[in-house]
Amino acid sequence: MAQIVSLIYLAILIFALVDIITSDNWRIRYLPKFGWVLLVVFLPLIGSLLWLFLGKDRGVAEALGSFGDPRREAAVVRQSSTEDDLAAIDREIEFHEKQAEIRRLEAQLKAKRANPNP
Numbered sequence: 001m002a003q004i005v006s007l008i009y010l011a012i013l014i015f016a017l018v019d020i021i022t023s024d025n026w027r028i029r030y031l032p033k034f035g036w037v038l039l040v041v042f043l044p045l046i047g048s049l050l051w052l053f054l055g056k057d058r059g060v061a062e063a064l065g066s067f068g069d070p071r072r073e074a075a076v077v078r079q080s081s082t083e084d085d086l087a088a089i090d091r092e093i094e095f096h097e098k099q100a101e102i103r104r105l106e107a108q109l110k111a112k113r114a115n116p117n118p
Helices: 002-022 033-042 044-055 060-064 070-075 082-114
Strands: none
Touching (some): 002 033, 002 044, 033 044
């Protein structure tokens, strides 16, 4: 009986580690991937259970059963919240502002090189 419990315990540990390592970074919650690996290695049972219940974002694609085929995951529309949309817009605005600043600085540098005498 103790051997069966040990095998189940080992199977959960191995499953959790493989699942952490093979998961996409955007699906991992609360800790970085390396943090989850350390948690599972140093606290095997607690870390594995925490990973299985809290660590991975189990979205619509998993709920519908994509069976690992990326085309099926792409076919499922991921619902996003308004906060996610606003954050994405803010990042896009910041990116374009930085690009405009780079173009402005490049133009200044080009003008200085064209006119070396101040």
